[in-house]
Structure formats: structure tokens, C-alpha cells
Amino acid sequence: MEHAEILHRCFRCGYCKLPGNYADINCPAYLAYCFETYAPGGRMWLLRAWLDNKIEAGSRFAEIMFSCTACGNCVAQCAFPEFRDRLLLAFTAGREALLDAGTAPPSVRDWLTRIQNHGNAYGKPAKKSLEWADGLEIDVFDGQEYALFVDDTGIHEPRGREIARAVATLLTTAGISFGIIGKPCFSDGNDVKAMGETALFESLAEKNISIFNALNIGKIITLSPHSYNVLKNDYPALGGQYQVFHYTQVLAFAMGRLPLSADRPGLTVALHDPCYLGRHNADYASARMVLQALPGVTMVEMDRNRADALCCGGGGGNFFTDLLSGGDDTPARSRAREAAAAGAQILAVACPLCAIMLEDAVKSENLDKTISVREISEIVEGRMDLQGNAR
Amino acid sequence: MTADLIARLGKITGPRYVSGAAEERYLYSMDQGTMPPAAPDAVVMPKTTEEVRQIVMLANKLKVPVVPMGAGLVLSGLTRALKGGIVIDMKRMNRIVTVNPASRYVVVEGGASQGMLKAYLDKHHPDLKHSMPDAPPVATLAGNICIHGSGHLSVLGGSHSDMLNGMEVVLPSGEIIRTGSCGVSGGWFSRAPLPDLSGLFLGWSGTTGIVTRLGIKLFPKYRYNDVLIFVAEDPDLMPDMISRLTSVQAAEDMTPWMTPKPDWARGFLHINIAWGGHTKKELIFKRNLLQGSVREYIDRKIAGFLPLPPPQKGRFLKIPSPDLARFADLRRGGGFEYVGAIMAIEHFPDAYRAGLAIAEKFNVAYSLGARIIGAGHAMMFFFAYAFNRADPEDVKRASDALEATNTAALEIGGIPWKAELPAQKQIIEKMDPDTFALMGRIRAVLDPNHIMNPGNWEKD
Structure with a gap:
């Protein structure tokens, strides 16, 4: 197993469980289950024990390993600079070894099989891949400055489609030169990679790269921070060299071109930093710039924000494999409580997966009369005056 | 039996928070130190005092051992299930219940962590703070006080147990008691003037009850903070230096340290002195007091204060500091353990020399140091040894060094702190027999079925 040589070096001091200000548990799986086994240090020691034949890799072992959301909090907080950057790589390698051994939780196996067979996590036919944009009058990419890549959730998930449509509308309204990719693309592979299914990831990435390159795409706007991460950081090694932007990064500099209304009621908004925009790529500014440009919006911060943000629990494939559900302290429910405690009326998100996870959590917590979850694109869209009464 | 136990525990806490799986049994069988593993049959995570009570009642009925656990960071194996049974992981009981700013105390649940309280106070009571150990921030308040x-x-403020105002405890019988003022008035402001029953649960290594709530003293938090490092070469002068520095009663913390790394530190004895002030004027006034207390040594040019640039000061003032955890990677092997011996200040030179001799004899990577407790009333002198967990010989070397250190500490006149099993037996050997017999009688009264962390504080 790759990175096996660092496993025994973990002291299990527990910094990885917390945010930088220690306010609460910040490892999603550990928060959900509380057993030491689910903490990053527990995983390190269990993997070492498995490699040393001290324990077997049964179903619980697999659930522990695959419940990591790859949020990167452990990497950000680990006290050991010599190997902290390799923590997630070690967990991914452990998952890869488990997949090779045929020991994966059924939900992981089924999810990967769907992607293998259909090219997307929903098992939907590729021919439906442009339906999300029906009626928007957006051009197909044909040499515009940017291509818009919306990935599985934006294509096949009803809620994701709404968000994708809002983003496309904003980009159009702001006069951004972009087109949607006219050929059916494949799952971006970000979470497949995090799950340790390297061969499948490479296959997906190469297929997408082939499409992008054939269209001569140079700049890509992504709907999802997951896509942004993998296209920006992992596709280049496979021959996919593009300038990649999350849509908030483009929008942040185009807000002045939107017809924003100055007479909307005031809103108190807390931003949930997405892991793949924030911790993985250190962009804590773009989404805030967009929100701060909105008249009447007052930002509040949750205790865990920016590099200390709590993952919604949907990362690393867990949105689909659902290994963290149940119980009062799922990451999403904890996050919903935190946003309400911060006094926010709106919990703003910049990721379709976060949106769905947190919307469900707000309902589970019976907080839906106190706070609502809105994707940033929808917040902006809701504060535009499309009748021409620009600010 | 185990399946039945787990099913019954699941009815108390919900099945999500009980496990008898190999993974939990493996991980909870050990801590980061050198003690051999001892696996529980089950791990359970209660959320309320009532759930703790029901677990204890069940254990009593089934005569199954119970081992309470905080963060499991004690390093001396005290949360291992030596006779099997149930490890009660308290970390779901982690609420900060209330803060009383007027009387400067906080009430927390038994699984609340040091870091969480620090964050809570920083946010809600920025003029208050509590005393944090050098342990990582996930360490529990209850575990450290106990x-x-x-x-x-x-x-x-002395030892952290001196900062305790009272406790709620689930006894091995299932009764819930309250020690200190909270048992009478509802306030958690003092252990006096009542018979001090808190002592029944302090230093007993989880053999007398399970702490579910604590009242803890808070202290004023200063706007301005500073640190000095006093450096000397002669260990025989350290007791007097410590005595002088503490005599002015300006410092909040005083930690001597001696380590071969980095190279510039080798052979020197350093004393970190941290203090604070509400104003710059107060800060400077206290600094002058501290510096003045050891002026004679400076004038004789046999000791002095180390010049510290601001970034380095910031590192020394960081609370908690991850540097201590990083010591575990000294051998690139994720392990360190230490003997912390509570001893009188005058034993500093003997402890220092014993530590160097043991490190040399066993060829172990070491760090020596101390924390002064009270106005020079005692110290916790620590002998820390890093080891590589993947190298059994290295683990054995560290383990042997620890045993030798325990022996040396006792010979010097100290008492190993949070003693692991072999050290407990060494202490018992030196303990007044009637005192040890009383410990046994107290345990028998509190825990007639002998379910609480059995194997600890026993002769055989």
C-alpha cells in the first residue's frame, strides 16, 4: 500500500479532529460516530494493524475507511508537518487496497458500478446530458472564452439542475462568453479518485479530456467545486491542461455587470465554505466577494469557517454512498445548527452537493422556519431586477 | 455473553453508540504509550448522566468491569480494560453547561475537552480563561483533573485538581452524588467547607466512580502576555532560582526544560516563565519583579535571560502548543511516553542527573522538564522518551527506561504521576501499609462488585 510508511508515525494526538480554534469536532466521520476508530488517527492505526495482520478487513473496517469525506481538515490541522500532506493520500491508498481486496461497503460498490456502466453516478443515459439547459437559450461551446462543465449532479439531480440553470443564467446576464459542452461528458471523477478507484478515475478523466481537447477548450467554468478541484489539479497529469474556474471565481469579478436591485429586504447570510474550493484550493474569497457585492446582504461567520469549515458530509463520494447518515450529529445537521446559532437567515452554499445535504439537514433539525439553504447563484438571481431597475 | 451485553448497552444508548467490533476492541485496547494491549468486550458512548447510571447498573448486575475514558491520552495505559468488560468513552458528554463570571467558574460535562472550553471562553467570556495542560486540545477536562x-x-492556581470546585459522580453502585458546594446549594463555587468527598475520585485512576460533571475555577485573562526564558548551567542552583522566581508571585506558569535538541539548547537548563498583565505597565512591572528576583545570578554571570525575538515568543506563548505532540515524531515512529513525577523542588538536581543517566544507559531520545506547581510548593518533573512504534526493540528500550525512571523517581523522593500498572505497584510497595489498606476498604465500600477499572491500584 502506498504511504504505508507514515501510518505508524501518527501519534493520535487528535489535532486532526478539531478546527484550528478547537470550537467543536471538525472531522465529519468522527463527529457522526464518535468512536476513535472513525478519527483520522484511528484510521491510520487500523490500516497499520491490517497491514500487520493484527485485524481483518471486515465490513465495519471498510465502512470506517470509506466514511472519510476527504474534506482535508486532518491535513489542515495535523501537528506533524513532515507527513500531514500525505494523510488523505494514505486513506485513498487504503481504500484502493480494500477495493483490490474486494472489501468495499455495498453502497460504494454499487455507486462505482453505476459510474463504470453509465459514466455517471445516477446510472442515467448519456443522451439526457443536455436536458438541464432546456429553454435557457444557451449556446453550445463553439470557441467562446469559456466552456461550462456541470457534472453529474447538475445534469441528473433535479436540485442540481436548478442550480446549474441559475449559474448559467447569471453568466449569461453578466455577459460572460461561454457555451455548454455539446457532447455528453462523463462524471468528473473527483470523488471516484478520493474513493481509491484510480483506474476508473483515469478512464473518466481521459474520456472527458478527449472531448475537451477535441473542442479546443481552453478555459472551463465548473458548477461544482469537486469538478473544479479535479480538473484543475488532476487532469493536467493526464493531458488535460486548462484554465479552470469555479463559477464564483468568474462571477466575483462580474458582479458589477448584474442588474442588482437595491430595494430587496435585508438578509443575514452565513457562508458554508465548500471543502474543494476552500481547504483543497485555498479560495475563501470568491464566494464572499459575490455575497458582499449584494445590496442588503449582511455576512455573519460561523465558528467554523474558511480553513476551519466543517464539511457537509457529502464529500469523498459520501453524498452517494451515505455512510454518515443517521444519528443527531451528522456533519450536515451539526452545520445547520451552527448556521442557525450564528444568526443567519440564509445558509449560503457554493456546491450542489452541499446544497442538497444541508437542505435535508435543516429539515431534520426542524430549522426550516429559522434558516434556509440557498446556493449562491440562487441568492444572486433572487436579488436581480430583471425588469431593468438596476441599482 | 458479549452479544447480549452489546444488545443491552444498545438499549441504553442506542445501537449506534455501542460496539463490540474487532476494530473498536483493537483501538481501545491501547493508548500511545508502551503498555501492552488489553481489549474491552465492548465500547459504549453515553450521552447523559442517566445513561452512565444505567450502564453502571447493568455492569453491576452482570459483574462486568467498567473502564471510564476521556480522550485516552494518558499515555500510561490507564484506560485499558485489564480484565475485559466495557470501556465507557465519555466524549459524547461534552457540553459546557454554564459559566459563572462573577464567581469565575465553569460547569462542564465529563467528556468536554480542553480545546472546546478554550474556544467557548474565547467567544463568550473573553476576559476569562482556564488552565490548559500541555496535552493536545482534545484532552478532556475531567480526565486531566482526575x-x-x-x-x-x-x-x-496549583494542580488542576486544586482548581476543582465540585463534581457530579456516578458511583459504581449507580447512585449519583455531588461533591462540593453543588451538593448543597446548587452553585459550583467551592469544595469548602464540606467534608471533601472529591478526593474519593482524584488520583484513583477510575476505580471509584465516573465523573459526569465538574465545576472548575476560571481565571482572569490578561490583555498583555509575555514570556521570559532564564538559562543556567548548574542544576544544583535550580531549586534556589525557582524559589526566587516564584517568590515574587508574578508568574502564571513556570516550566524548566532540558533537551539535547536543538543543538543550542544542549547542556543548558532553561526556565520558561509566562505572565500577563491587564496593562502594559502591569506587564512591565511584573517583568521587573521576575528579573529582579534573580538579579544576583545575572550579576555573577552564571545565568541570564535568553533574548527572544517576538515570533519565538509567540511560539512559547501558544496554548496549547503542538510542539509537545511533535516530540512523538522524533524517532519517526509516533510514540512517546513519560514519567511525570510529582516531587519537591529541592530534588530537581537529582531528578535531572537521573534522567540524563537513564537516557544514556538505555540510549533513548529524551526530553526532561518540569512544571512548577504553586508558589514553588512542588513540581511535576517529567522524563519523556520518544520511540518508534514500528520497532519492537525501540519500544522495549523506552519501556525499560520508563521503569528505571519510576524507580529513580521513587528513590529520589518523588511519586510517579498517573502511574502505569508497574509504577502503581512500585508506589504501593513504598506506601504506608495502613494507607493502602484504607484505599482497599474505601473501594470495597464504593464498589462491592469490584467492577471499576479492576487491576489498577492492586497489589496482585
Whole structure:
């Protein structure tokens, strides 16, 4: 197993469980289950024990390993600079070894099989891949400055489609030169990679790269921070060299071109930093710039924000494999409580997966009369005056 | 039996928070130290005092051992299930219940962590702080107090058990009792003037009850903070230097340290002195007091204060500091353990020399140091050894060094702190027999079925 040589070096001091200000548990799986086994240090020691034949890799072992959301909090907080950057790589390698051994939780196996067979996590036919944009009058990419890549959730998930449509509308309204990719693309592979299914990831990435390159795409706007991460950081090694932007990064500099209304009621908004925009790529500014440009919006911060943000629990494939559900302290429910405690009326998100996870959590917590979850694109869209009464 | 136990525990806490799986049994069988593993049959995570009570009642009925656990960071194996049974992981009981700013105390649940309280106070009561140990921030307040821990306000306030105002405890019988003022008035402001029943649960290594709530003293938080490092070469002068520095009663924390790394530190004895002030004027006034207390040594040019640039000061003032955890990677092997011996200040030179001799004899990577407790009333002198967990010979070397250190500490006149099993037996050997017999009688009264962390504080 790759990175096996660092496993025994973990002291299990527990910094990885917390945010930088220690306010609460910040490892999603550990928060959900509380057993030491689910903490990053527990995983390190269990993997070492498995490699040393001290324990077997049964179903619980697999659930522990695959419940990591790859949020990167452990990497950000680990006290050991010599190997902290390799923590997630070690967990991914452990998952890869488990997949090779045929020991994966059924939900992981089924999810990967769907992607293998259909090219997307929903098992939907590729021919439906442009339906999300029906009626928007957006051009197909044909040499515009940017291509818009919306990935599985934006294509096949009803809620994701709404968000994708809002983003496309904003980009159009702001006069951004972009087109949607006219050929059916494949799952971006970000979470497949995090799950340790390297061969499948490479296959997906190469297929997408082939499409992008054939269209001569140079700049890509992504709907999802997951896509942004993998296209920006992992596709280049496979021959996919593009300038990649999350849509908030483009929008942040185009807000002045939107017809924003100055007479909307005031809103108190807390931003949930997405892991793949924030911790993985250190962009804590773009989404805030967009929100701060909105008249009447007052930002509040949750205790865990920016590099200390709590993952919604949907990362690393867990949105689909659902290994963290149940119980009062799922990451999403904890996050919903935190946003309400911060006094926010709106919990703003910049990721379709976060949106769905947190919307469900707000309902589970019976907080839906106190706070609502809105994707940033929808917040902006809701504060535009499309009748021409620009600010 | 185990399946039945787990099913019954699941009815108390919900099945999500009980496990008898190999993974949990493996991980909870050990801590980061050198003690051999001892696996529980089950791990359970209660959320309320009532759930703790029901677990204890069940254990009593089934005569199954119970081992309470905080963060499991004690390093001396005290949360291992030596006779099997149930490990009660308290970390779901982690609420900060209330803060009383007027009387400067906080009430927390038994699984609340040091870091969480720090964050809570920083946000809601920025003029208050509690004494944090050098342990990582996930360490629990209850665990640290119950082992007589110490921390960054220990010169000011003594051991952390001295900062305890009272406790709610589930007895081995299932009764719930309250010690200190909270047992009478509802306030958690003092252990006096009542018979001090808190002592029944302090230093007993989880053999007398399970702490579910604690009242803990808070202290004023200063706007301005500073640190000095006093450096000397002669260990025989250290007791007097410590005595002088503590005599002015300006410091909050005082931690001597001696380590071969980095190279510039080798052979020198350093004393970190941390203090604070509400104003710059107060800060400077206290600094002058501290510097003046050891002026004679400076004038004789046999000791002095180390010039510290601001970035380095910031590192020394960081609470908690991850540097201590990083010591575990000294051998690139994720392990360190230490003997912390509570001893009188005058034994500093003997302890220092014993530590060097043992490190040399066993060829172990070492760090020596101390935390002064009270106004020079005692110290926790620590002998820390890093080891590589992947190298059994290295683990054995560290383990042997620890045993030798325990022996040396006892010979010097100290008492190993949070003693692991072999050290407990060494202490018992030196303990007044009637005192040890009383410990046994107290345990028998509190725990007639002998379910609480059995194997600890026993002769055989």
C-alpha cells in the first residue's frame, strides 16, 4: 500500500479532529460516530494493524475507511508537518487496497458500478446530458472564452439542475462568453479518485479530456467545486491542461455587470465554505466577494469557517454512498445548527452537493422556519431586477 | 455473553453508540504509550448522566468491569480494560453547561475537552480563561483533573485538581452524588467547607466512580502576555532560582526544560516563565519583579535571560502548543511516553542527573522538564522518551527506561504521576501499609462488585 510508511508515525494526538480554534469536532466521520476508530488517527492505526495482520478487513473496517469525506481538515490541522500532506493520500491508498481486496461497503460498490456502466453516478443515459439547459437559450461551446462543465449532479439531480440553470443564467446576464459542452461528458471523477478507484478515475478523466481537447477548450467554468478541484489539479497529469474556474471565481469579478436591485429586504447570510474550493484550493474569497457585492446582504461567520469549515458530509463520494447518515450529529445537521446559532437567515452554499445535504439537514433539525439553504447563484438571481431597475 | 451485553448497552444508548467490533476492541485496547494491549468486550458512548447510571447498573448486575475514558491520552495505559468488560468513552458528554463570571467558574460535562472550553471562553467570556495542560486540545477536562494534572496556570492556581470546585459522580453502585458546594446549594463555587468527598475520585485512576460533571475555577485573562526564558548551567542552583522566581508571585506558569535538541539548547537548563498583565505597565512591572528576583545570578554571570525575538515568543506563548505532540515524531515512529513525577523542588538536581543517566544507559531520545506547581510548593518533573512504534526493540528500550525512571523517581523522593500498572505497584510497595489498606476498604465500600477499572491500584 502506498504511504504505508507514515501510518505508524501518527501519534493520535487528535489535532486532526478539531478546527484550528478547537470550537467543536471538525472531522465529519468522527463527529457522526464518535468512536476513535472513525478519527483520522484511528484510521491510520487500523490500516497499520491490517497491514500487520493484527485485524481483518471486515465490513465495519471498510465502512470506517470509506466514511472519510476527504474534506482535508486532518491535513489542515495535523501537528506533524513532515507527513500531514500525505494523510488523505494514505486513506485513498487504503481504500484502493480494500477495493483490490474486494472489501468495499455495498453502497460504494454499487455507486462505482453505476459510474463504470453509465459514466455517471445516477446510472442515467448519456443522451439526457443536455436536458438541464432546456429553454435557457444557451449556446453550445463553439470557441467562446469559456466552456461550462456541470457534472453529474447538475445534469441528473433535479436540485442540481436548478442550480446549474441559475449559474448559467447569471453568466449569461453578466455577459460572460461561454457555451455548454455539446457532447455528453462523463462524471468528473473527483470523488471516484478520493474513493481509491484510480483506474476508473483515469478512464473518466481521459474520456472527458478527449472531448475537451477535441473542442479546443481552453478555459472551463465548473458548477461544482469537486469538478473544479479535479480538473484543475488532476487532469493536467493526464493531458488535460486548462484554465479552470469555479463559477464564483468568474462571477466575483462580474458582479458589477448584474442588474442588482437595491430595494430587496435585508438578509443575514452565513457562508458554508465548500471543502474543494476552500481547504483543497485555498479560495475563501470568491464566494464572499459575490455575497458582499449584494445590496442588503449582511455576512455573519460561523465558528467554523474558511480553513476551519466543517464539511457537509457529502464529500469523498459520501453524498452517494451515505455512510454518515443517521444519528443527531451528522456533519450536515451539526452545520445547520451552527448556521442557525450564528444568526443567519440564509445558509449560503457554493456546491450542489452541499446544497442538497444541508437542505435535508435543516429539515431534520426542524430549522426550516429559522434558516434556509440557498446556493449562491440562487441568492444572486433572487436579488436581480430583471425588469431593468438596476441599482 | 458479549452479544447480549452489546444488545443491552444498545438499549441504553442506542445501537449506534455501542460496539463490540474487532476494530473498536483493537483501538481501545491501547493508548500511545508502551503498555501492552488489553481489549474491552465492548465500547459504549453515553450521552447523559442517566445513561452512565444505567450502564453502571447493568455492569453491576452482570459483574462486568467498567473502564471510564476521556480522550485516552494518558499515555500510561490507564484506560485499558485489564480484565475485559466495557470501556465507557465519555466524549459524547461534552457540553459546557454554564459559566459563572462573577464567581469565575465553569460547569462542564465529563467528556468536554480542553480545546472546546478554550474556544467557548474565547467567544463568550473573553476576559476569562482556564488552565490548559500541555496535552493536545482534545484532552478532556475531567480526565486531566482526575489524574491531578497541571497546566499553564499552575504556578498561580496549583494542580488542576486544586482548581476543582465540585463534581457530579456516578458511583459504581449507580447512585449519583455531588461533591462540593453543588451538593448543597446548587452553585459550583467551592469544595469548602464540606467534608471533601472529591478526593474519593482524584488520583484513583477510575476505580471509584465516573465523573459526569465538574465545576472548575476560571481565571482572569490578561490583555498583555509575555514570556521570559532564564538559562543556567548548574542544576544544583535550580531549586534556589525557582524559589526566587516564584517568590515574587508574578508568574502564571513556570516550566524548566532540558533537551539535547536543538543543538543550542544542549547542556543548558532553561526556565520558561509566562505572565500577563491587564496593562502594559502591569506587564512591565511584573517583568521587573521576575528579573529582579534573580538579579544576583545575572550579576555573577552564571545565568541570564535568553533574548527572544517576538515570533519565538509567540511560539512559547501558544496554548496549547503542538510542539509537545511533535516530540512523538522524533524517532519517526509516533510514540512517546513519560514519567511525570510529582516531587519537591529541592530534588530537581537529582531528578535531572537521573534522567540524563537513564537516557544514556538505555540510549533513548529524551526530553526532561518540569512544571512548577504553586508558589514553588512542588513540581511535576517529567522524563519523556520518544520511540518508534514500528520497532519492537525501540519500544522495549523506552519501556525499560520508563521503569528505571519510576524507580529513580521513587528513590529520589518523588511519586510517579498517573502511574502505569508497574509504577502503581512500585508506589504501593513504598506506601504506608495502613494507607493502602484504607484505599482497599474505601473501594470495597464504593464498589462491592469490584467492577471499576479492576487491576489498577492492586497489589496482585
